[in-house]
Amino acid sequence: MSEKLPTLPELRQQIDAIDVQIHELINQRARCAQTVAEVKKAEDPTITSFYRPEREAQVLQMVMQRNQGPLAGETVAKLFREIMSACLALESPLKIAFLGPNGTFTHAAALKHFGHAAITRPMATIDEVFREVEAGSAHYGVVPVENSSEGVVNHTLDCFINSGLKIIGEVELRIHHNLLVAEGTQLKNISRVYSHQQSLAQCRKWLDAHFPKIERIAVSSNAEAARLVKGEWHSAAIAGETAAELYGLKKLHENIEDNPSNTTRFLIIGTESTPPSGDDKTSIIVAAHNEAGALYRILEPFYRNGLSLTRIETRPSQSDIWSYVFFIDFEGHQQQPQVKLVLDELHDRVRELKNLGSYPKAVI
Template identity: 55%
Template sequence: MKAGSKKKATKSKPKPKARPAPDKAVHSADIQSFRTRIDSIDEQIHQLLNERASVAQQVGASKTAQGMHTADFYRPEREAQVLRKVIERNQGPLRNEEIVRLFREIMSACLAQEEPLKVAFLGPEGTFSQQAVLKHFGHSVRALPMGEIREVFEEVQAGHADFGVVPIENSTEGTVNHTLDMFLVSPLKICGEVELRIHQHLMGRMQGLPQISRVVSHQQSLAQCRQWLDEHLPGIERITASSNAEAARRARDEEGTAAIAGQTAAEVYGLNLIAHDIEDRPDNTTRFLVIGRKLFNASGSDKTTLLFSAGDTQSPGTLHRLLAPLARNNISMTRIESRPSRKHKWDYVFFIDVLGHSSESPLKEALEALKKEASLFRVLGSYPSAVL
């Protein structure tokens, strides 16, 4: 210390007052009281669930006595109404998605009291189509994987499956044409729709990108991840597969092969998740259709899908003339697609989705007028709009 310098006096900071030790006995008592209350609530829930299942059994017995079959027990319009009421009265803290999923499983379990529904889907196990089945019908159904979309239609038409679930469009890549084309030759009806948020993951036996020699996936998934692949795996061969699950199987069995698929496929085939959520758009969603053998009643918030043609689609104003009845009756059209009719070249049919049920006004009147203008006209289905 230099001569003449003065050392500044420093004030010592007061020590913080010690907090009183928590009363462990009181804290444990609070936790125990909460647990006792939860146990009591669980007991009430359990009792009510069994009561609901018992009533469902009585309904099933009544339908069986009337000669109805398992498929007749499922009423999509009724289930949609129940789930909408669930959302309307939900005050939290559970989110709408969570509470809807819980009630869907309750209805699924109750419906399966007599015999589980058999639902065909585009397999194998681990596809997004299987996820759509479980989201719409719950886990108490028998999910039947099929190798092709055509086989899903055939299983339902033959009565080997009660319903089928097939992809119809993706928000990024558009329409699944194979599904549309099946409606040209199949008498089946559309009974419902499912919207599934699609998360694509890169998976394989390897640990990282440098070990990847090729990427395999369904053509839709490859297209949905095009930008990510261009940036992270440029020059790597891309191979299309019949399904994402088939791609995952190849990734399991082939050295250097990685697959793009959902997380379920990685679990089923024992693969490492190399990259998560590689889809190019964060809102990437696929819409699926539920197909069955008959039409159902209105649910209060419905869509209708139509198939029609004017015969001579090259004449000026043909499409305008066909759609005019919808405009006159203030019907909202949400989607339109054209496909070759397969009768002769340059002849097309139109698929459109509109809001409303075909049995209710004003759509009923609009369809009657449209039918008079069309050379081919079919209502493919009137069904509840997707609930979440």
């Protein structure tokens, strides 16, 4: 004979009791975070940011490792991200500059990495994001660096050549496009769709199959498309979840992108180096000598010391005509002995080497 299931009132009573415990523990954690801030201030009265990228990465990694379900590890990690964001805001709210406007995928990446308690500030250009952080007007910045379908964001790479900022983290964001409309808009009345030209291209097959005759209008960003649609009853926008929430739009269709694995990688930029998290990357810029075998001389130390490259890009040098610099990402932290060995060896092999920083790999 099977065991009798509890009644709904009994289950709700259990949930209420669990919620009380969760509530008490969250506030207990918040009080502990406030004490951490007091200790840090006592040790360094000049401190302005209590955010530690390596510590938060370690916490999220532990959350996912110990998770036994039924919630997915990433889902639980996102909940902890928001708890940490709220606790950090009690100590000192983070000011985050990002490539705007509000509602873009870069905005979504900033919220994913820092949580909704951070103060996010949209900037018109990537250059402005760098300048805000350099001037101390923002603690950190968020900029796109590469997309799995469209390739590298060259302007971000170029900004690193002349900037003294460090990379302190990365975010990987799966790019999901939705067909959004204003409340009350009916499917049969849609005569045009707004979006950024890249998003229109990324949803071309879906649009050809479902809306072959409607006008497709390219605008400056998906967020701008959402803003325009908010005031129109005969239009739709292609944009992400953040834009839908920001402008109060209804999703007619979700995940309409032609490539469901399309992902954009964003970099978190700051002024200080990041200690090891245990699962890190390092990024460098290398200017090679103009000689035969120059690229081999750069790559050979990585192979010999067992360091895996995750990305290599070439950009024209801004100082010498027909000269090029290499942007290299590889696994490991600059404090690890084998990484130190490779960096020291590269200094002797290249014309110039710039260390952009070591930082935790994207966790969620």
